[in-house]
Amino acid sequence: MAIVDPRLRLKPPAARPPKELLESTSFLLKRLGWAVRDRAMDAYEEAGFSPYHHAVLALLEEEPRETQATIADALGYDRSHLVGLLDELEDRGLVERRRDPADRRRHLVKLTPDGKRALGRLRTVAKRVDDDFFGSLDNDQRAALHDLLLTLAGFHEPQLAVSAEPDVPPSA
Amino acid sequence: MAIVDPRLRLKPPAARPPKELLESTSFLLKRLGWAVRDRAMDAYEEAGFSPYHHAVLALLEEEPRETQATIADALGYDRSHLVGLLDELEDRGLVERRRDPADRRRHLVKLTPDGKRALGRLRTVAKRVDDDFFGSLDNDQRAALHDLLLTLAGFHEPQLAVSAEPDVPPSA
């Protein structure tokens, strides 16, 4: 049905990046990081959220009475960025901000029951993104990739290091 | 020497993202992709370039007489983005643009000898970024990571797929 110009078949439009870029792990990591970010953004947006909201809610579930500064530090966000995120979460009744009586400059932030429920939904979103994006790998490959990335992360962003601070010290 | 406030040892400031994020491969990929992009940008900037310049020059070495549209498509850039990049490269005498006599709307772009030399320098920058960023992995790990990323890339950005189009067709 489709008639193809012979010239196109002889010299295909070479719509491919140069080999030396494909041989660079940095290049691949950059591209894929961007791609997965893109997908995650879309998926969260469909659910009416952003990945930032998820991160904040998840952190609050683990550490129930955080101050805004510690939240920002733990997630690597700027403190002024966090203000807007918390405004949105508070407007929807997912978190509560109240002044710390011990230091009235501080706000203590905590999860509400609705926030906890929202967190559940966001976990589903996150899982779907992961399964979609890494679905082409088998379980072993996926685990291997995760390990390698975690190793790298521990090296480059020490705060992402695992077990640098065990719940129970070995000596206990 | 250093005396540590006991409270700090009992309840360290928890400057760490929630566990569920660390368990998400997407999250790690996103973070590391951003980190390596950051480093690459800095390294190229020190050399007076951007990774985009490198990509364009590398492509032109492989395919010496590209039109702007095919360059943009091959690299996944927007065509209007490419204009500025080529302006910069042309101003420095690293590429040449001339009209295609067969279709005067088109520009044929090619590498100059100076461009070729610049490409050499940019390869050094790229190698240093790669070695720095993945230096904490041993050779096997590094190769494994590269393979996994390449597999993923082929799945998500088909134009990054390897050997989808062999230099010599199997039938030849």
Add this chain to the structure above:
DNA sequence: TATTGTTATACTCTATAACTATA
């Protein structure tokens, strides 16, 4: 004077769309 949270500002990117010259 320093710190917490907040607001305001400026700057970079990116994406889109208009525009020209050719076809």
Add this chain to the structure above:
DNA sequence: TATAGTTATAGAGTATAACAATA
């Protein structure tokens, strides 16, 4: 009318710095 390259514009995102309240 459609396409290649170019230019212009608007919007999002980010980083920085100023600010008010409190310590």
